[in-house]
Amino acid sequence: MLRFAPSPTGDMHIGDLRVALFNYIVSKQKNEGLVVRIEDIDKQKYIDGKDKEILDILDLFEIEYSQTIYQSENIRFHSAMALQLMHEKKAFCCFCSDEWLDGKKEEAKANKKAYRYDDACANLPDELVIDNTAPFTIRINKPTPLADDVDSFVIMKQDKTPTYNFACAVDDMLNDISIVIRDEKHKSNTPKQAHVRTALKYEKHIEYTHIPTIINDDKISVKWLLEEGFLPEAISNYLISIGNKTPKEIFTFKESAEWLSLENLSKSHAHFDIAVLRDINKEHLKMLDAKELSRYVGFADEDIGELAKVYLEDASTTKELRAMIEPIFAPKEIAQEFSEKVVLMQETIKKAPYFEEYDDFKNYIVKKTGLKDEDFNKPLRLLLTGAEDGPDLAKIYKFLKNYIGEIAK
Numbered sequence: 001m002l003r004f005a006p007s008p009t010g011d012m013h014i015g016d017l018r019v020a021l022f023n024y025i026v027s028k029q030k031n032e033g034l035v036v037r038i039e040d041i042d043k044q045k046y047i048d049g050k051d052k053e054i055l056d057i058l059d060l061f062e063i064e065y066s067q068t069i070y071q072s073e074n075i076r077f078h079s080a081m082a083l084q085l086m087h088e089k090k091a092f093c094c095f096c097s098d099e100w101l102d103g104k105k106e107e108a109k110a111n112k113k114a115y116r117y118d119d120a121c122a123n124l125p126d127e128l129v130i131d132n133t134a135p136f137t138i139r140i141n142k143p144t145p146l147a148d149d150v151d152s153f154v155i156m157k158q159d160k161t162p163t164y165n166f167a168c169a170v171d172d173m174l175n176d177i178s179i180v181i182r183d184e185k186h187k188s189n190t191p192k193q194a195h196v197r198t199a200l201k202y203e204k205h206i207e208y209t210h211i212p213t214i215i216n217d218d219k220i221s222v223k224w225l226l227e228e229g230f231l232p233e234a235i236s237n238y239l240i241s242i243g244n245k246t247p248k249e250i251f252t253f254k255e256s257a258e259w260l261s262l263e264n265l266s267k268s269h270a271h272f273d274i275a276v277l278r279d280i281n282k283e284h285l286k287m288l289d290a291k292e293l294s295r296y297v298g299f300a301d302e303d304i305g306e307l308a309k310v311y312l313e314d315a316s317t318t319k320e321l322r323a324m325i326e327p328i329f330a331p332k333e334i335a336q337e338f339s340e341k342v343v344l345m346q347e348t349i350k351k352a353p354y355f356e357e358y359d360d361f362k363n364y365i366v367k368k369t370g371l372k373d374e375d376f377n378k379p380l381r382l383l384l385t386g387a388e389d390g391p392d393l394a395k396i397y398k399f400l401k402n403y404i405g406e407i408a409k
């Protein structure tokens, strides 16, 4: 079993989506299940509605999973496991105050040492525990043999909710997880989580893969990319290829399950490069059929889709395409210097017959208005497209000819 364990504490980052994609692909390759675990224990960081947003993104990206689990619903199991550890003298009550511990941390920092809890409360006699009215946490005994990166860390906070590492370790156990794929920022948590399971006498081996973090992604949320007009398929294509050796540059997410190997993933950080994502997006936009593409720009019409394909010469996102295509059908504001010529053309087009070919359309207007060259080209472009530049008019006329009356009105 695999799990994707997002925290509903903000907009989903591209790094999180990348982890979700890899989890899905490996679950397919290994024919294992995938569960989504919403890590919602930290109520202070929890943002209402973010869980739903994350699940919607998983659907949009076609990441299928069998179950959604809310970590907070497992708190009774976390408490039961903590109790078991206490019974077995593998965990103890710690009355050290936050101020005291902060002082110790400062001291370690001043001595340029990593802070480790000094086990001050590890062997308190029961009488001292029972008489103590101060708030307390529960700490797990550090492992024997000693591991430098695992001290006797807190597993239950003073408010009797589990700490992140404890809840995560217990849940991976409860969910029968065998493969964990997660961001490398969690690598240092692995020994602590393994220690919890060992103390609970859980023997199943869990295989970990830590995915190198994507640098520069601080502000890059999945939501933002979608709003900017990147297609889900292009975003997954990019996230799978970044820092990876793939047999081709452009592919669909589902197809990548046939050949993706996490072993080829570079061990160093991947750098987010929007220019590369733009190129990939353009290729995916080209692959859409015309009608589908037209929907992304607000229509449901094959001709408009074909028109959008021509505009792909200068655009890489659906947002950019929309910004080019919408003005064609919107009322146009024509600058003073062109207005006279444009009005003349409008009058001519109103009375003109239908022309199949651009050249015939053009010759007709030239003949009727007497305008030519610069006096002709720019006003006609403005009238038809609402923009001063853009693709060759002959190329776009093909897809506009059925709407000329509406466009030039």
Ligand code: GLU
Pocket (backbone or CB within 6 Å): 004, 005, 006, 007, 039, 168, 181, 182, 183, 186
């Ligand atoms: N909830 C953690 C996160 O969103 C993931 C923890 C894990 O995968 O173990 O970064």
